[in-house]
Amino acid sequence: MKPFEYTTPNxxxxxxxxxxxxxxxxxxxxxxxxLMKADIAAxxxxxxxxxxxxxxxxxxxxxxxxxxxxxxxxxxxxxxIAQCYGALAQAAALAASPQIRNLATVGGNLLQRPRCWYxxxxxxxxxxxxxxxxxxxxxxxxxxxxYGGGPCYAVHPSDLxxxxxxxxxxxxxxxxxxxxxxxxxxxxxxxxxxxxxxTVLAADQLLLRLRLPPHPPETRSCYLKAxxxxxxxxxxxxxxxxxRLSGDKIAHARIVLSGVAPIPWRAAAAERELQGAVAGPDRxxxxxxxxxxxxxxxxxxxxxVPLTKALVRQALTALTNxxxxxx
Amino acid sequence: xxxxxxxxxxxxxxxxxxxxxRFPGLLYARILRSPHAHARIRRIETSxxxxxxxxxxxxxxxxxxxxxWYEESALFDRTxxxxxxxxxxxxxxxxxxxxxxxxxxxxxxxxxAFDMRGAPAEPKTEQRGDLARGLRxxxxxxxxxxxxxxxxxNALEPHGCTALWHGDHLVVxxxxxxxxxxxxxxxxxxxxxxQKVRVITEHMGGGFGAKQIAWKHTVIAALLAQRTGRPxxxxxxxxxENLAVGxxxxxxxxxxLGAKRDGTLTAIDVRIRFEQGAYSAGxxxxxxxxxxxxxxxxxxxxxxQRPLRSNAGPAVAFRAPGYAEGNxxxxxxxxxxxxxxxxxxxxxRLRNYATRDQREDKPFTAPQSLRRCITRVAEACExxxxxxxxxxxxxxxxxxxxxxxxxxxxxxxxGAARVVVGVQDIGTGSRTALAQIVAAELGIALERVAIExxxxxxxxxxxxxxxxxxxxxxxxxxxxxxRRAKNAGRGRAVRADNPKDKSIRTCGAQAVELAVDRDTGxxxxxxxxxxxxxxxxxxxxxxxxQVIGGITQALGYAxxxxxxxxxxxxxxxxxxxxxxxxPTLADIPEIVNLSESMPDEEANATGAKGxxxxxxxxxxxxxxxxxxxATGVRIRELPITRDKLIR
Numbered sequence: 025m026k027p028f029e030y031t032t033p034n035x036x037x038x039x040x041x042x043x044x045x046x047x048x049x050x051x052x053x054x055x056x057x058x059l060m061k062a063d064i065a066a067x068x069x070x071x072x073x074x075x076x077x078x079x080x081x082x083x084x085x086x087x088x089x090x091x092x093x094x095x096x097x098x099x100x101x102x103x104x105i106a107q108c109y110g111a112l113a114q115a116a117a118l119a120a121s122p123q124i125r126n127l128a129t130v131g132g133n134l135l136q137r138p139r140c141w142y143x144x145x146x147x148x149x150x151x152x153x154x155x156x157x158x159x160x161x162x163x164x165x166x167x168x169x170x171y172g173g174g175p176c177y178a179v180h181p182s183d184l185x186x187x188x189x190x191x192x193x194x195x196x197x198x199x200x201x202x203x204x205x206x207x208x209x210x211x212x213x214x215x216x217x218x219x220x221x222x223t224v225l226a227a228d229q230l231l232l233r234l235r236l237p238p239h240p241p242e243t244r245s246c247y248l249k250a251x252x253x254x255x256x257x258x259x260x261x262x263x264x265x266x267x268r269l270s271g272d273k274i275a276h277a278r279i280v281l282s283g284v285a286p287i288p289w290r291a292a293a294a295e296r297e298l299q300g301a302v303a304g305p306d307r308x309x310x311x312x313x314x315x316x317x318x319x320x321x322x323x324x325x326x327x328x329v330p331l332t333k334a335l336v337r338q339a340l341t342a343l344t345n346x347x348x349x350x351x
Numbered sequence: 352x353x354x355x356x357x358x359x360x361x362x363x364x365x366x367x368x369x370x371x372x373r374f375p376g377l378l379y380a381r382i383l384r385s386p387h388a389h390a391r392i393r394r395i396e397t398s399x400x401x402x403x404x405x406x407x408x409x410x411x412x413x414x415x416x417x418x419x420w421y422e423e424s425a426l427f428d429r430t431x432x433x434x435x436x437x438x439x440x441x442x443x444x445x446x447x448x449x450x451x452x453x454x455x456x457x458x459x460x461x462x463x464a465f466d467m468r469g470a471p472a473e474p475k476t477e478q479r480g481d482l483a484r485g486l487r488x489x490x491x492x493x494x495x496x497x498x499x500x501x502x503x504x505n506a507l508e509p510h511g512c513t514a515l516w517h518g519d520h521l522v523v524x525x526x527x528x529x530x531x532x533x534x535x536x537x538x539x540x541x542x543x544x545x546q547k548v549r550v551i552t553e554h555m556g557g558g559f560g561a562k563q564i565a566w567k568h569t570v571i572a573a574l575l576a577q578r579t580g581r582p583x584x585x586x587x588x589x590x591x592e593n594l595a596v597g598x599x600x601x602x603x604x605x606x607x608l609g610a611k612r613d614g615t616l617t618a619i620d621v622r623i624r625f626e627q628g629a630y631s632a633g634x635x636x637x638x639x640x641x642x643x644x645x646x647x648x649x650x651x652x653x654x655x656q657r658p659l660r661s662n663a664g665p666a667v668a669f670r671a672p673g674y675a676e677g678n679x680x681x682x683x684x685x686x687x688x689x690x691x692x693x694x695x696x697x698x699x700r701l702r703n704y705a706t707r708d709q710r711e712d713k714p715f716t717a718p719q720s721l722r723r724c725i726t727r728v729a730e731a732c733e734x735x736x737x738x739x740x741x742x743x744x745x746x747x748x749x750x751x752x753x754x755x756x757x758x759x760x761x762x763x764x765x766g767a768a769r770v771v772v773g774v775q776d777i778g779t780g781s782r783t784a785l786a787q788i789v790a791a792e793l794g795i796a797l798e799r800v801a802i803e804x805x806x807x808x809x810x811x812x813x814x815x816x817x818x819x820x821x822x823x824x825x826x827x828x829x830x831x832x833x834r835r836a837k838n839a840g841r842g843r844a845v846r847a848d849n850p851k852d853k854s855i856r857t858c859g860a861q862a863v864e865l866a867v868d869r870d871t872g873x874x875x876x877x878x879x880x881x882x883x884x885x886x887x888x889x890x891x892x893x894x895x896x897q898v899i900g901g902i903t904q905a906l907g908y909a910x911x912x913x914x915x916x917x918x919x920x921x922x923x924x925x926x927x928x929x930x931x932x933x934p935t936l937a938d939i940p941e942i943v944n945l946s947e948s949m950p951d952e953e954a955n956a957t958g959a960k961g962x963x964x965x966x967x968x969x970x971x972x973x974x975x976x977x978x979x980x981a982t983g984v985r986i987r988e989l990p991i992t993r994d995k996l997i998r
Binding site for chain 1: 872911919925936993
C-alpha cells in the first residue's frame with residue numbers, strides 16, 4: 025500500500041470540497057482497502073466519511089430510506105425490509121460473509137469495483153485500469169459478462185444492486201452544487217473510454233442515501249444466486265425478481281440480473297413477456313428465454329446462459345407458488 | 352473421550368506459532384518476486400530501497416553468496432522461471448516498511464519465452480506380466496481419459512519463520528512439518544554443521560505436505576538476520592503462498608482396463624502426465640501410478656508417469672500425493688467398467704481387491720481390512736447402484752505404517768513421565784496420541800505425562816510428518832522407551848525395522864450421497880460415509896478429526912478448488928482465498944466416520960497405523976460416481992463445477 029493522507033472533515037460540505045481526483049471517500053473500507061493493498065487503487069488522500077453520512081433504515085410514507093452507511097447486516101436483519109422488500113434482504117444475506125456484512129456499507133456495496141481477476145492483478149494493465157485491451161475477452165472468462173461486454177467484460181459484483189434496481193430505488197448524491205437525486209438504474213452505466221467506472225458518480229460526489237418507493241402489500245420478491253460454493257462467493261449469476269399479480273395476471277414485473285454484465289442488468293425483454301400475461305410455467309419459460317435473448321457468451325462463460333434462464337424460471341415459479349408466500 | 356493436550360492453549364490464543372515469536376530488535380522481511388514467467392535479470396538496483404528509513408538490509412543476487420537451490424538453480428538466481436520466483440529480500444522495522452522497500456527495488460528484466468503447458472521429461476515406468484496378453488484375454492476393455500487440476504494447499508498459517516543468531520548458532524522458529532529436514536537443509540545451504548542450527552515448531556496451522564521441506568524463505572531470513580545482527584521474521588503473504596511454495600500437480604491419465612465377463616481384471620494400462628512446474632522441489636514424490644499397481648489384483652500392468660516442466664510454481668507433496676489424483680481416475684474407471692460388465696460396482700471391487708503387495712511381491716499385514724471397510728460402508732449407506740445420487744470408491748495408500756529411523760526418551764519417576772521426541776505436531780494431534788501411548792504403557796493418567804516435541808535441540812531424531820507415519824513410527828519407540836523407563840527410571844529406544852516379509856498399507860472406502868440440480872448445475876452433497884483401516888485407533892476423536900478434515904479438503908478438490916492460470920501471461924489468476932474456493936462450513940455435509948479399531952499386530956507393537964492422508968483419497972471418485980448415478984453424466988475432469996453439469 026502506498027502512503028496516503030487521511031482526513032476527517034466535520035461536515036459533508038467539507039468532505040465534498042476535499043474530494044476530487046486522487047482523493048477517495050472512505051467508509052467501511054471492505055473494497056477500497058483491498059484495492060489499495062493490491063496496488064490497484066493508490067489514492068493520495070482518504071476522506072473519512074464514517075461520521076458524516078446517514079446510517080440507518082427509516083420507513084416513511086413515501087417509502088423506505090436507507091442511509092449510505094447502513095451495513096449489509098443491518099439491511100439483512102431489518103424487519104420492514106424482510107417483510108416488504110424480501111429480495112433485498114435475501115441479496116444482503118447471500119452477499120460476502122457475516123464478518124464482511126458487519127462492516128460493509130450499502131453505499132460502498134453499490135460503488136465497489138469488479139472482482140475480475142485481471143482487473144484485481146496489479147501486474148496486468150487491463151482496459152479498466154486505463155490499459156489498451158481487455159485480457160478477459162479472449163482469456164479465462166468463465167466469470168465474465170454475457171451482456172454489455174466490451175471494451176470491459178468484468179461483471180458487477182453487487183447482489184444488492186440488482187435487488188435495489190428491481191424495487192425502482194432512487195438515490196441522493198451530494199456534490200459541490202448540493203444534493204441531487206436520480207434513479208439507481210441511471211446511476212449505473214457501462215464503462216466508456218473517458219469514464220472507466222461502473223457508475224456516473226463524479227470524483228467530487230458522495231452517495232448519501234437510497235429510497236425505495238412503497239410497494240403494495242401483495243408485491244412479492246426474491247433474489248436467487250448461483251455461486252461456486254454454498255456461501256461467501258460472488259455471483260456467477262443472480263436474479264432479483266419483483267412481481268405483483270392481479271388475479272392470475274401479472275400486473276408488475278421487474279427482473280434484474282447480477283453477475284452477468286458490467287452493471288446490474290435489467291432483463292427488459294423478460295419483463296415484457298410477463299407484463300399483463302397470465303402467470304404460469306409456459307409464460308415463465310418464455311420470460312426466461314427472453315432474458316437471455318441478447319446474451320453474447322464468451323469462450324468459457326456459456327454455462328451462464330442456461331444458468332440465468334434457470335434462475336429466472338425458478339424465481340418466477342417460487343414467487344407464484346401458492347405454498348410459498350414469499351414477499 | 353481424550354481431547355487434545357494443546358486444545359486449551361489453541362482456543363485461548365496462548366499457543367505460539369512461528370509468527371508469534373517476539374524478540375528485542377525484531378525485523379520483518381519481505382520478498383520481491385518475479386513478475387515474469389521466464390526472464391533473466393539484467394540489473395538490480397537496490398540503493399533507493401536501502402536508503403528508506405527503517406530498512407536494515409536488502410539481499411539479492413547482487414550482494415549475496417551463490418547458494419544452490421532446486422537442482423541447478425540458486426537461492427537468488429539470475430534466471431527466473433515462474434511468476435513468484437524469488438528475486439530479492441528486504442529486512443525492515445515493520446512489515447509495511449519492508450513492503451515499501453520491496454517496491455523501491457528496481458530490476459531490469461529480459462523477458463524470455465515461456466511455456467505453461469509443459470515439456471515432457473523422462474517417464475517413470477513400472478510393469479509386470481504381459482499387457483498385450485492381458486488385453487487379449489479381456490472380454491471388455493474400457494478406455495478412458497481423466498484429468499485432475501492443480502490444487503493449492505492453502506494451510507491457514509502460511510509458510511514462514513523467525514530466525515536469530517546466537518554467535519555462530521542459528522535458531523529458527525519455523526512453521527514446518529519436518530524440523531530435522533529443515534535443520535539439515537538449512538545447515539547445508541549455509542555451510543554449517545547441523546548441530547549449529549536449532550529448529551523449533553511449537554505449534555503449526557497446517558502443512559498438508561507443503562511444509563515438509565526447507566524452502567528459500569528460511570535461508571533468506573537467516574541471511575538477513577546474519578547481515579543485520581537482529582532477529583528476522585519472514586512470513587509469506589497469501590499470494591506468495593499460492594505461487595511459490597508448492598501445489599498438487601495437475602494430471603492427465605489415459606487408461607485402459609481389461610476384464611473378463613466375471614469381473615476378473617486382466618489388464619491395467621495407464622499413461623500419466625503430471626505438471627511439475629518450473630522446478631523439482633524435493634520431498635515426497637507424487638506417485639500417481641502407485642494405486643494402479645497395488646489396489647487391485649491384476650497380473651498384467653503397465654503404468655507410466657511423465658512429468659511436464661513448465662513456467663509455473665513447483666509442485667510438492669499434498670496430502671496423499673499421487674494417490675488422490677490416481678484414485679479419482681482409477682475408481683471412476685472401475686465404476687465405468689462395472690457398468691459395462693453389468694456387475695455391481697461394489698461387488699466388482701470385492702472380486703478384485705488385492706491382498707498382497709504386487710509391487711513388492713509380499714502379502715499385506717492386514718490383507719482383509721479393505722474388504723471390511725468396503726462392506727461396512729456399503730451396509731451403512733444401504734448400497735445399491737440403482738439408488739440415484741449414491742457413489743462409492745475404495746482406496747489404498749502405500750504408507751501409514753511408519754518406518755525407521757526415529758528415537759525417543761522417557762523418564763519415569765514418582766508416577767509421572769517426561770517424554771522427549773523429535774517430531775512436530777503438524778496439527779493432527781501427534782502430541783496427544785503419543786502421550787497416550789506412554790500413559791497406557793506406564794499405567795498412569797494422561798495428565799501425568801509431560802511431552803516435549805517440536806525442537807531439534809535435544810538431538811533426539813524424529814521423522815517428518817509425512818506419509819501418515821508419525822504414530823506408527825514413534826508409537827512403538829515410545830512404548831519400548833516407556834517400558835525401559837518403568838524398570839530403570841529412564842529409557843531410550845530407537846525404531847525397529849518393519850517386518851521384512853510383509854507389506855504394511857492403509858486403505859478404506861467411502862460413499863457419497865448427493866443431489867444435482869441439472870437446471871443450475873448445482874451439486875448438493877448430503878452425506879459422506881467413510882471407513883478407513885488405520886490399525887488400532889489410539890484416539891477416536893483425533894482419528895475422526897482426520898476423517899472429517901480429509902473429506903472436507905477432498906470435497907473442495909472435487910467441486911470447487913482449481914488454480915487458474917492464463918497461459919498467455921503466465922499468471923496465476925486466483926492466488927488468493929477469494930477466487931481459489933476452499934469449502935465453507937455451508938459446503939460440508941454430514942460426515943459419518945465408521946472406522947473401526949483394527950489392531951495390525953504384524954505391523955508394529957502398538958498395532959496402530961496412520962490416518963492423516965487416507966480420508967482425502969477416495970472422495971472425489973465416490974463423488975463423480977454419485978454424480979453419474981444421479982444424472983447419467985460421467986465427469987472425467989476435476990473440479991466438477993456447475994458448468995460441467997448444467998443442461
